[in-house]
Amino acid sequence: MAKLEVHQFPCLNDNYGYLLHDSESGLTAAIDTPEIAPIEAALAAKNWKLTHIFNTHHHADHSGGNLALKEKWQCTIIGSAPDADRIPGIDIRVADGDEFNFGNHRVRVFDVSGHTIGHIAFYCPDDDILFSGDALFSLGCGRLFEGTPAQMWTSLQKLMDLPDDTLVYCAHEYTQANARFALSVEPDNADLQARAAEIDRLRAEGKPTVPSSLGLEKATNPFLRPASPALQRTIDMEGRDLTEVFAETRSRKDTF
Ligand code: ZN
Numbered sequence: 001m002a003k004l005e006v007h008q009f010p011c012l013n014d015n016y017g018y019l020l021h022d023s024e025s026g027l028t029a030a031i032d033t034p035e036i037a038p039i040e041a042a043l044a045a046k047n048w049k050l051t052h053i054f055n056t057h058h059h060a061d062h063s064g065g066n067l068a069l070k071e072k073w074q075c076t077i078i079g080s081a082p083d084a085d086r087i088p089g090i091d092i093r094v095a096d097g098d099e100f101n102f103g104n105h106r107v108r109v110f111d112v113s114g115h116t117i118g119h120i121a122f123y124c125p126d127d128d129i130l131f132s133g134d135a136l137f138s139l140g141c142g143r144l145f146e147g148t149p150a151q152m153w154t155s156l157q158k159l160m161d162l163p164d165d166t167l168v169y170c171a172h173e174y175t176q177a178n179a180r181f182a183l184s185v186e187p188d189n190a191d192l193q194a195r196a197a198e199i200d201r202l203r204a205e206g207k208p209t210v211p212s213s214l215g216l217e218k219a220t221n222p223f224l225r226p227a228s229p230a231l232q233r234t235i236d237m238e239g240r241d242l243t244e245v246f247a248e249t250r251s252r253k254d255t256f
């Protein structure tokens with residue numbers, strides 16, 4: 001079975017659009033619909049027909065193009081059951097633990113509430129691909145607009161259980177700013193220092209820092225590292241409950 005192909009392109013100021021394509025069945029899904037013109041341009045460039053939209057959550061920079069794309073392509077929109085009232089044009093409602101087929105490839109759904117309630121992530125276990133939306137960013141995590149720190153930490157732990165070689169496709173290019181915060185709470189993390197330098201180099205060349213791998217995120221993303229003694233020491237939370245350490249880290253990022 002040929003692996004699914006991911007085509008990545010910038011949208012709006014700092015979003016990424018993604019097309020997920022199965023060459024065997026000809027199916028193509030847009031992961032979120034931040035902006036119509038770049039999605040149409042990407043479809044034309046690849047000569048793919050849009051058959052599906054997978055929505056991670058309802059925010060306009062993720063579902064704003066749903067209705068126009070559905071009208072043009074008659075595509076099937078798959079979104080979160082708990083978020084369904086806010087997902088324009090939703091056809092299929094999925095929830096935590098659900099699995100569906102995309103051609104012959106499996107897609108597994110995780111509820112990763114926190115940024116919003118009912119935010120979901122899409123994981124393709126046959127292809128080592130994760131679309132994490134605004135839940136897990138490269139070196140960061142989403143702001144807690146609707147959920148609690150405990151909810152977000154529970155959500156991120158589900159993703160941490162995935163294989164280290166999983167490619168993490170998040171919805172925004174926030175990595176360089178995230179790296180500055182990460183270094184402020186774990187200044188002596190050598191993996192993080194190396195990654196921050198690599199990120200500066202990529203951005204100076206105008207290149208994306210996304211995707212990253214889950215293994216790299218676990219080694220460098222402060223929001224996956226509340227168990228790190230060095231991080232706990234920096235924020236004065238040594239030996240504390242990991243949910244509290246996560247909450248303190250998230251709150252410091254809000255005012256960084
Ligand atoms: Zn959002």
Ligand code: FE
Pocket residue numbers: 059061062134171172
């Ligand atoms: Fe967003």
